[in-house]
Amino acid sequence: MPFPLRRRVVLSILWALSILCVSVLFPPAARADNPIVQTIYTADPAPLVHNGRVYLYTGHDEDNSTYFTMKEWRVYSTSDMVNWTDHGSPMSLATFSWAKSDAWAGQVTYRNGKFYWYVPVTSRASGRMAIGVGVSDSPTGPFTDALGKPLVENGEIDPTVFIDDNGQAYLYWGNPNLWYVRLNTDMISYSGGVNQIPLTTAGFGTRTGVANRPTLYEEGPWVYKRNGLYYNVFAAKCCSEFIGYSTSTGPTGPWTYRGTVMPTQGSSFTNHPGIIDFNGSSYFFYHNGALPGGGGFTRSVAVEKFSYNADGTIPAMNMTTTGPPQNGTFNPYVRQEAETIAWSSGIETEATSEGGRNIANIENGDYVKVKGVAFGSGGATSFTARVASATSGGRIELRTGSPTGALAGTCTVPGTGAWQTWTSVSCGVTGLTGTQDLYLRFTGGSGFLFNVNWWQFTGGGTGGNLLTNPDLEQGTSGWQVNGSGTLAASTSVVHGGTQALGITGRTGAWNGPAQDVTSRMTNGKSYATSVWVRSQSGTPGAKATLALTANGTTSYLQLTPAAPVNASGWTQLTGTATVSWTGTLSRAVLYVETTEGTDGLYIDDASFQ
Numbered sequence: 001m002p003f004p005l006r007r008r009v010v011l012s013i014l015w016a017l018s019i020l021c022v023s024v025l026f027p028p029a030a031r032a033d034n035p036i037v038q039t040i041y042t043a044d045p046a047p048l049v050h051n052g053r054v055y056l057y058t059g060h061d062e063d064n065s066t067y068f069t070m071k072e073w074r075v076y077s078t079s080d081m082v083n084w085t086d087h088g089s090p091m092s093l094a095t096f097s098w099a100k101s102d103a104w105a106g107q108v109t110y111r112n113g114k115f116y117w118y119v120p121v122t123s124r125a126s127g128r129m130a131i132g133v134g135v136s137d138s139p140t141g142p143f144t145d146a147l148g149k150p151l152v153e154n155g156e157i158d159p160t161v162f163i164d165d166n167g168q169a170y171l172y173w174g175n176p177n178l179w180y181v182r183l184n185t186d187m188i189s190y191s192g193g194v195n196q197i198p199l200t201t202a203g204f205g206t207r208t209g210v211a212n213r214p215t216l217y218e219e220g221p222w223v224y225k226r227n228g229l230y231y232n233v234f235a236a237k238c239c240s241e242f243i244g245y246s247t248s249t250g251p252t253g254p255w256t257y258r259g260t261v262m263p264t265q266g267s268s269f270t271n272h273p274g275i276i277d278f279n280g281s282s283y284f285f286y287h288n289g290a291l292p293g294g295g296g297f298t299r300s301v302a303v304e305k306f307s308y309n310a311d312g313t314i315p316a317m318n319m320t321t322t323g324p325p326q327n328g329t330f331n332p333y334v335r336q337e338a339e340t341i342a343w344s345s346g347i348e349t350e351a352t353s354e355g356g357r358n359i360a361n362i363e364n365g366d367y368v369k370v371k372g373v374a375f376g377s378g379g380a381t382s383f384t385a386r387v388a389s390a391t392s393g394g395r396i397e398l399r400t401g402s403p404t405g406a407l408a409g410t411c412t413v414p415g416t417g418a419w420q421t422w423t424s425v426s427c428g429v430t431g432l433t434g435t436q437d438l439y440l441r442f443t444g445g446s447g448f449l450f451n452v453n454w455w456q457f458t459g460g461g462t463g464g465n466l467l468t469n470p471d472l473e474q475g476t477s478g479w480q481v482n483g484s485g486t487l488a489a490s491t492s493v494v495h496g497g498t499q500a501l502g503i504t505g506r507t508g509a510w511n512g513p514a515q516d517v518t519s520r521m522t523n524g525k526s527y528a529t530s531v532w533v534r535s536q537s538g539t540p541g542a543k544a545t546l547a548l549t550a551n552g553t554t555s556y557l558q559l560t561p562a563a564p565v566n567a568s569g570w571t572q573l574t575g576t577a578t579v580s581w582t583g584t585l586s587r588a589v590l591y592v593e594t595t596e597g598t599d600g601l602y603i604d605d606a607s608f609q
């Protein structure tokens, strides 16, 4: 268990003390989804859009803090803005041997196939705040110290990184001043010295009553560009802070103060902005003290959807407990991580022996909500979960609408001998059709009951997943090669579980892992395809294709649009296509190919239904 029992007890007491407050803030009938993370306190959000997912980098406020006591950073990700997967902590103070304390507000950007995470920490040598750079091949880490020393050190904090259209990257930071450097393309050095942005009242608004702070600018800058306009969104006028913003026609100013993005609200005296566009919508991330026990040093990250005004200005927003609507769909017929959560009560997460994370410290009555689960018109027929228990287990109740909503099924979890000794349990389900909020409610005796690593439904009215060994946990079983190449199970590079499927020795772009689905095809039917793909080298486009041979003629149907893949992370290919043929179908082969090149590939967690 990653968290000491003492912490668990303290949190339980806080939750108990907060029941009244919780029932007012988060009434069961309209369960809130803000703050995003309920298992720990998080602060200083820094979102990044990469390959169709939003990665959310945060700080971690320790429980019961009476200062900004922060030792590590955390990562979460989502593909629909409501269900967030917990990736744990891929970077901490220990990553930077020269850092003493204060894992404060940073930001991640992607360049040259790598992810760079700029963070402020206190230098052991100087006792001053300095900016370090973590680097990783994957958005979820692990990150290592790119330099072994600070990139820049002037006692100030809160770096934000921005790469302009011409490729010039900038790192801005500062409290009480505002600084920037021009980063070189290696992203870990800079040219042209350290520059100061003049904090004029025209640029950053007027603050009264604080002699050495004539403008509203306080800290936490977030610089980006949209439709040719440069934005600097920042925490303003401590304390309590609000979020203000300025715009400019260039990356280094002059800036013009534009007003309020989010007024002072909630019980945290700091706030911290992060803004992205994702799948056609704009999102504003911030933090507050809205979790039970929350406040200025026990903060939580939240998000709102917004639309820019026609002139590019940002509307003022309030903190909400509902958060944004779902942007995308959630497929229950592929393996889903148990730590993918819209809202949870009582549980925590930890690293699992099977790779990734599992949910843990589950007690009677705890639950996980997954929002907007697309069961489809046919409905789910059964549920499988990967579970472990050092005690005597318990039950997973599958409910809809609320933690005490309609019961769709109950799976019994046995003791497995240890918290990381895993087994799969299955149970039948009824009433799971259409799109519904799903609650996994955990019941049993006293104490910790069991852990859950992942879960998956079958059914969907299409016969469920038509692939054999779709999660690749049975090695190469069921898979063959389309054209040339060699298949091998991968245990070092996996998307979920402990295995993925690798293919090497491709001699054509059309070569790839394949499965014969001839006997499973229905003429005129629509099929949904999903497969996670990663290259072993290069950055080709990848797509899933169905080769249909009927009456001696082969046609090729694109099951998913092509999407770029790379060697540093997984890309999900998804699509829906209607399959039809004339005459007698003699062969149907689903395969993953690239749009060009012969780079080796990995695939994992596929579905075709």
Ligand code: FUB
Pocket: 043, 044, 059, 068, 070, 104, 105, 157, 158, 219, 220, 235, 270, 271, 272
């Ligand atoms: O989280 C520590 C500090 O609090 C951040 O660096 C500031 O932006 C404020 O949120």
